[in-house]
Amino acid sequence: MRAQEITFLKLVQGDKQFQVPLYQRTYSWGREQLQRLWEDVGELVDQHLSGEAAAPHFLGSVVLAPGQIQAGGVQRWLVVDGQQRLTTLMLAFTALRDHLAKTGDPRGVDRVHRQILVNEFHEGLDHYRLLPTQADREAYTACVQSRAEAGGSDNIGAAYRFFLGALAEGQEATSDDRWIATVETVLKDLLSIVEITAEPGDNVYRIFESINNTGVGLSQSDLLRNYVFMLLPKRGERVYQELWLPMQQSLGPKNLELLVWLDLVVRGHYKTKQSEIYREQQKRLQPLAGDEDSLHREIAQLTERGRRLLRIIDPQRETSSALRAVLERLAAWGGQTHYPLALHLLDLVDAGSTTPDDAAEALLYVESYLVRRLICQTPTSNLNRIFMEAPKELETDRPAAEAVRRFLSGRRRRWPSDEELREAIHSKPFYWSGRPPQRSYILRRLEESYGSSEPVDFVKASLSVEHVLPQRPAPAWFDLLADETEPNQTPQELHDLLVHTLGNLTLTGDNAKLSNSPFERKQQILDSSALRMNQEIASAQRWGKAEILARADRLTERAVTLWPGPIGGVKPAGEEWPGWAELRAALVAMPSGTWTTYGDVAELIGSHPVPVGAYLGSNATVIGAYRVLTAEGKISPAFRWAEGSDRQPPQELLESEGVRFDPSGRAHGSQRLTAAELATLLGKDVTQPVSHDPLPDGEDAAAAERFRAQLQENWPNTSAGVLAALDFWRLQGGYVTYGRYEETSCFPMLDSGTSRRPHLIWPVAIYPVSGTVEVVFQYLKDRAPFDDTEQRRELLNRLNKIEGIDLPEAKLELRPSFPVRVFAEHGDEICGVLDWFVTTAALDLARRD
Template identity: 90%
Template sequence: MRAQEITFLKLIQGEKQFQVPLYQRTYSWGREQLTRLWEDVGELVDQHLSGESATPHFLGSVVLAPGQFQAGGVQRWLVVDGQQRLTTLMLAFAALRDHLEQMGDTRGVNRIHRQLLVNEYHEGLDHYRLLPTQADREAYTACIQSRAEAGGSDNIGAAYRFFRGVLAEGQEASEGDRWVTTVGTVLKDLLSIVEITAESGDNVYRIFESINNTGVGLSQSDLLRNYVFMLLPKRGERVYQELWLPMQQSLGPKNLELLVWLDLVVRGHNKTKQSEIYREQQKRLQPMAGDEAALQREIAQLAERGRRFLRIIDPLQEPSPLLRAALERLSAWGGQTHYPLALHLLDLVDDGTTTPEDAAEALQYVESYLVRRLICQTSTTGLNRIFMEAPKELETDRPAAEAVRRFLSGRRRRWPSNEELREAIRSKPFYWSGRPPQRSYILRRLEESYGSSEPVDFVKASLSVEHILPQRPTSLWFDLLAEETEPDQTPQELHDLLVHTLGNLTLTGDNAKLSNSPFERKQQILDSSALRMNQEIASTKRWGKAEILDRADHLAERAVRLWPGPIGGVKPTGEEWPGWAELRAALVAMPSGTWTTYGDVAELVGSHPVPVGAYLGSNPTVIGAYRVLTAEGKVSPAFRWADGSDRQPPQELLTGEGVRFDPSGRANASQRLTAAELATLLGKDVAQPAAHAPLPDGEDAAAAERFRAQLQKHWPEASAGVLGVLDFWRLQGGYVTYGRHEETSCFPMLDAGTSRHPHLIWPMAVYPVSGTVEVVFQYLKDRSPFDDTEQRRELLNRLNKIDGIDLPEAKLELRPSFPVRVFAEHGEEICGVLDWFVHTAALDLARRA
C-alpha cells in the first residue's frame, strides 16, 4: 500500500470512478457531522477572505483499491474506506453547482459538473465520478442530475439540502459572489485527504475490516501526558505524583482532556479544535525540551487551572457566594459553551486582576446572552467560536464585567435587544427552543423572580412544563378561541400560533391531572400550587388569546429585568428580522415531495400567515418558496415568480417532486409538513407530550383498561382489530405499555437487546380518542437496525400495501400517521408487518451479539 496527502480536486480529477462496495453500509452522515465539516470550511473561508494564509484542513483518509478496468472505459477504484467523506464532498459540490445556477453563473455550473461530478463523455453508470452502494444510488444520482426528486428524505437527500441551506444563508450574510467563489476554492484545494492505495490482489475486505476494528485509541490528553513525561527523565516521577495524578484523579479522563483544550483557548489559541490538542500543546512545549524546571512550572500552571476548572463544573467548591451562585446558574443551564470565558474570569480573580463580585456580574451577562438568544431562537451557529474568542478579545483597561458586556454587545454577536425579547416572548414557539432542561430553567428563574417568602425547592420538586391551552384541545377550548379569531382565521390556526408561546406555559407537578382539561378544572389545580405564576393563572376568569398575550407581556418585563441586555439595548436598524432566516432554513430542509402552509411557517418562526405570505411574495427566489400553499393545500393566487423567470408553475414543480393533487388542485394532506415537523427537520428538540411517550415500567392493568375503554367508546368498529394485533405482538415476544394522561396512548414495545444491554424499539403509537396511529420513524432512525434508511423505507412500503394507509416517503425521519379504523378490516395484514419488524430486529440482535 502507498499513501500520499492530496487535495480533493487532485484526488477526483480525471476519467475515474470511485465505487463504494456492497459490503459497506449506506451513507450515514447526519446534521452533527455535516455541521462540524461546515464549521471547518467556514473558518477556512474566513481566513482566505481576510488575507490570512489558510493551512489546509485534514479531513481524514480514503483507502482505495484498483477495480475492474475495461479498455476505453473509466479508471475504477473501490472505496475501501472513506466513502462518507467522498460522498459528502460530492453532495456539497452538487449543492454548490445548483446554488451557482440560481445565481446565473453558467460557467461555474459547467466547471463543477464536468470537472468534479461526472465523466462527461461516458454514459450509463460510467457517467458518475462516484458510484454509491445500490441502496443510495437513486437518491445520489437524483442530486447529481438535478432531478425534481433531489433532496429526498434519506441521508443523501438531507445532506444535499443541508448544503443548499448553508450556502444560501452564507451568501446572504457575507460578501456575496466572492464568498461563494471562496467556498468552491476551499472545498477543492484546502481540504486535505490522505489517499491510501492498495495493490492489485490485496484482500480488500480484510483491509476494510482491520481499518474499522473497534480498538480504544489513546486520547489527546494521553498523548500529551506521554510526551511531557518523556521530556522529564529526572523529575518525571515526582511531577506525576504531586501534580499530574491528583489533577487526573480529580477531573477524570473527559474533563482532563477538556481542560487541556481550554488551557490552549484561554492562552489565545482560540482556533484550536479539540482533535488538535496534542499537536498544538506539543508545538507550544517543544521549545522547553531540555529544561525540566520550565516544564514542571507548566504542569503546575495546568494543575492550578484544573482546580479553577473544578469550580466551574462543581460550583460548590467556589468560596465566593456571589460567584458561586453565578456559576451554579450556568451549570444548571448546561452545556460547555461558557467554559472558556468562565475559566478566564477565574484566572483573573485568582491573580487579583478582578474581584469575585465583578466576575459574578460578568457571568450574569453571559447567562443573559445565552437565555435571550434561546428565547429569541437566534441561530447557535458560531456561538462556541464567540466564547473561544472572548479571552483573547476582551478589553483589559476596564472592569471585567464591563468588558464582557461590551464584547457580547458586538453587532455580529447577536445579543437580542429588549424589543426583540418582548416580541419573541409574545410570538415565538418557546416550547421548541433549546433543550427541555433549559426551558424549565427559564421558567424556574421567572418564578424565582417573584421573591416568594417560601420559595419552592426546585432541586427536590419534580416539575415539568405544562401547556395551559392544551396541545390537543377539546371542542370547549375551540369554542373559547372562536371568540377571538381574526377574519379568515380558524380557531385551530389561532391555537397553533398561541399554544407553544411562553405566555401559555408554566411549571407544574400535576401535568397528568391537567392534561387537556377545561380551564375551570385547571384553575382548581393551579390555585393550590406553591408557584406564584400558577396562582396568577388561576386568578384569571378565562384563558384565551387576550390572557395569553397579557401574561406574555408580564413575563417579558420580568425577563428584561432578570436578564440585562446589550449596551444600548436597541434593535439595530436595518437588520433583517431573524425569523426570515429561520423561514428560509425550514424551506430548504423540506424533503422533495412535501408541502406546507403559510400558517405552519408562521407558527414555526413566530409570525403570522399574512407577513409570511408578503415576505415570500416579495422574495420569490427563496429556495422552496413554491412549497408553501394555502391552508386548503392550494397554490396561493398571489404567488408569482420573479420577472423573467422561466420556471414551471408551482403545482407542476410539486407534481414532478411527487406531491399528489386532487382534481380541484388540493395537495395531498398526508404530504403536508406541520410546524412541528418543520421544527424537527431543523434539529429543534420538539418535545412530545408526556402523554404520548411510553412509560418505562411495562404493562399496567389500569392503563390497559383505560385504553380499551377509550378505544371502544370512540372507535368501536376498530377495537377488536387493535386488541387482536396487540395480542399477536405479545406472542412475538413484545409487550405493551401505555401513556399516562387523559388520552391513554398505547405502544407495542420490543426489547431487541440483551439483559445487560437493553435495546428498546417500538414501531407505532396508537391514540384511542383521536383515532390516529403514528409510525415513529423519528425514534426508529436512531435505533438499530432502523437507523438504516432502507429498513425504515421497507417498513413504510409494507404498511403502504395495506388499504387505507398512505405514508409519504418524505417523512422517513418524522412521525406520519394513519387512521385507527384501518385495524377494523386489516388486522391480519398489520400483524404481518409487525412479524417482519420483530424478525428484522432479531436478525440485527444476532449480528450484534
C-alpha cells in the same frame, strides 16, 4: 499499501470511479457532522478572503483498492474506508453547481459538473465519479442529474439540501463578490485528504475489517502527557506523582482532555480544534525542551487551571457565594459553551486581577446572553466561537463585568434587546426552543422571581412544562378562541399561533391530571399549586388570546429584570429580522415531495400568515418558496416567480417531485409538513408529552383499562381489531405500555437487546381519542436495525400496501400517521407487518451477538 496527502480535486480528477462496496453501511452523516465541516470550510474561506495564509484543512483518510479496468473505460477504485467524507464532498459540489446555476453562472456550472461529478465521455453507471451502495444510488444520482426528486428525505437528500441552504445563506450574508469562487477554491484545493491505496490482490474486506475493529487509540491528552514527560528525564517521576497524576485522577479522562484544550483557548489559541490539541500544545512547549524548571512551572499552571475547571463543573467547590450561585445556574443551564470565558474569569479572580463579585456579575451577563438568545431563537451556529474568542478579545483596562458586557454587546454577536425579547415572548414557539431542561430552567427562574416566602425545592420537585391552552384541545376551547380570531382566521390557526408561546406555559407536577381538561378544571388544580405563577393563572376568569398575551407582558417585565440586556439595549437598525433566516432554513430542510402552509411557517418562526405571504411574494427566489401553499393546500394566487424566470408553474413542479393534487388543485394532506415537523427537520427539540414508561416488569393494568375504555367509547367498530393486534404483539415476545395523560396512548414495545444492554424499540403509537396511529420513524432512525433508511422504507412500503394507509416517503424521519379505523378491516394485515418488524429486530440482534 502506499499513502499520499492530496487535495480533493486531484483525488477525483480523471476518468475514474469510486465505488462503495455493498458491505459498507449507507450514507449516515447528519446535520451535526455537516455543520462541523461547513464551519471549517467557512473559516478557510474567511482566511482566504482576508489575505491570510490558509493552511489546508485535513479531513482524514480515504482507503482505496484498485478495481477492474476495461478497455476504454474508467479506472475503478473500491472505497474501503472514507465513503462518508467522499460522499459528503461530492454532495457539496452538487449543491455548489446548482447554486451557481441559480446565480446565473453557466461556465461555473459546467466546470464543477465536469471536473468533479462526472466522467464526461462515459455513459450509464460509468458516467458517475462516485457510485454509492445500491441503497443510496438512486438518491445520489437524482442530485447529480438535478432531477425533480433530488433532495429527498434520506440522508443523501438531507446533505444535499443542507449545502444548498448553507451556500444560499453564505451568499446572502456577504457583500464580497469573490465569496462563492473562494468556496469553490477551498473545496477543491484546501481540503486535504490522505489517499491510501491498496495493492492489487489485497483482501479488501480484511482491510476494511481491520480499520473498523481497532482498539481504543491514545487521546490528545495521552499524547501530550507522553511528550511532556519525555522532556523531563530528571524530574519526570516527581512531577507526575505530585502534579499530573492527582490532576488526572480528579478530572477523569474526558475532563482532562477538555482542560488541555481550554488551556489553549484561554491563552488565545481559540481556533484550535479539539483534534489538534496535541499538535498545538507541542508547538507551544517545544521551545522549553531542555528547560525542566520551565516545564515544571507549565505543569503546575495547568494543574491550577484544572482546579478552576472543577469549580465550574462542580460549583459547590467555589467559596464565594455570589460566584457559586451564578456558576450553579450556568451548570443547571447545561453545556460547555461558557467554559472558556468562565475559566478565564476564574483565572483573573485567583490572580487578584478582579473580585469574585465582579466575576459573578460578568457571568450574569453570560447567563442573560444565553437565555435571551434561546427565547428569541437566535441561531447557535457561531456561539462556541464567540465564547472561545472572548478571553483574548476582552478589554483589559475595564472591570471584568463591564468588559464582558461590552464584548457580548458587539453587533455581530446578537444579544437580543428588550424589544426583541418582548416580541419573542409574545410570538415565538418557546416550547420548541433549546432543550427541555433549559426551558424548565427559564420557567423556574421566572417563578423564583416572585420571591415566595416558601419557595419550591426545584431539586426534589418533579415538575414538567404544561400547556394551559392544551396542545390537543377539546371543542370547548375552540369555542372560546372563536371570539378572538381575526378576519379569515380559524380558531385552529389562532390556537397554533398561541399554544407554544411562553405566555401559555407553566411548570406543574400535575401534568397528567391537567392534560386537555377545560379551563375550569385546570383552575382548580393550579390554584392549589405551590407555584405563584400557577396561582396567578388560576385567578383568571378565562384563558384565551387576551389572557395569554397579558401574561406574556408580565413575564417579559420579569425577564428583563432577571436577565439584563446589551449596552444600548436597542434593536439594531436595518438588520434583517432573524425569523426570515429561520424561514429560509425551514424551506431548505423540506424534502422534495412535501408542502407546507403559510400558517405552519408563521407558527414556526413566530409571525403571522400575512407577513409570511408578503415576504415570500417579494422573495420568490427563496429556495422552496413554491412549497408554501394556502391553508386549503392550493397555490396562492399571489405567488409569482421572479421576473424572467423560466421555471415550471408551481403545481407542475410540485407534481414532478411527487406531490399529489386532486382535480380542484388541492395538495394531498398526507404530504403536508406541519410546523412541528418543520421544527423537527431544523433539529429543534420538539418534545412530545412523555407518553410511555418502557419498564419490562409488566403492564399497568389501570392504564390498559383506560385505553380500552377510551377506544371503545370513541372507535367502537375498531376496538376489537386494535386489541387483537396488541395480543398478537405479546405473542411475538413484545409487551405494551401506556401514556400517563388523559388520552391514554398505547405503545407496543419490544426489547431486542440483552439483559445487560436493553434495546427498546416500538413501531407505532396508538391514540384512542383522536383515532390516529403514529408510525414513529423519528425514533426508529436512531435505533438499530431501523437506523438503516432501507429498513424504515421497507416498513413504510409494507404498511402502504394496506388499504387506508398512505404514508409519504418524504416523512421517513418524522412521525406520519394513519387512521386507527384501518384496524377494523385490516387487522390481520397489520399483524403481518408487526410480525415482520419483530423478525427484523431479532435477526439484527442475532447478527450483533
